[in-house]
Amino acid sequence: MMNFVVEARGLSVMRGGHPVLDGLDLAIGAGVTGLLGPSGCGKSTLLRSVVGAQRVAGGTVTVLGQPAGSAALRHEIGYVTQAASVYDDLTVGENLRFFARVLGCPASEVDRVVTAVDLGSHADAVVGRLSGGQRSRASLAVALLGRPRLLVLDEPTVGLDPVLRRDLWKLFHELADGGAAVLVSSHVMDEAERCDQLLLMRDGAVLAQDSPAAIKAQAGTDDVESAFLSLVAAA
């Protein structure tokens, strides 16, 4: 039997008095899983539920066999939100040394994560003067401290140019090859092909959960976007 990294059963979340997730079931294993769906469908809310930052109205979420939000999971999950989580007035290296101390990681971790996100030549640059893509890689580096077994990345490639996007997806696969489960959200359907597994979401529900090839085969389409549209029409 496959060991899932994340499992949700009947997950329901209300925000602002409205149901945002409605009895959602899912299971996420190793590799790179893409969480794709239109803006506002509930991707960020689902990711918040996985990292334990969201009050849930019903159902369960477990991560590595523990309830989401458990203290035991604190060092097992790296989470990058849509807002950069590094200090603008510190350098990349200063940020990482600070977060390494907070997390109780050895200082040697800093060089490893800076290299992993390819910011070695910018380690002494002040974050506030970096490009958007460099800043989001600095946030990602913080999330890699301590080698978490699950990486949760909320739209990490939004606003990046095609070259940077390609490099980031390559990095996600390297991290997955290194043993981390990587859960990445995006509202850009053309990123679907870059994922090992897909979770297609719409209006707070999961439309499909499978590999890109299986989803296309099942829908009888050549691309995931058409498959998504045919699933919407069928729903």
Ligand SMILES: Nc1ncnc2c1ncn2[C@@H]1O[C@H](COP(=O)(O)OP(=O)(O)OP(=O)(O)O)[C@@H](O)[C@H]1O
């Ligand atoms: N703080 C909040 N209070 C009330 N409603 C909220 C709040 N945050 C989000 N929502 C609502 O919850 C729904 C899902 O939002 P969520 O951020 O999870 O979507 P998303 O799929 O991540 O969207 P995007 O791709 O635009 O980031 C939306 O309808 C949104 O209006």
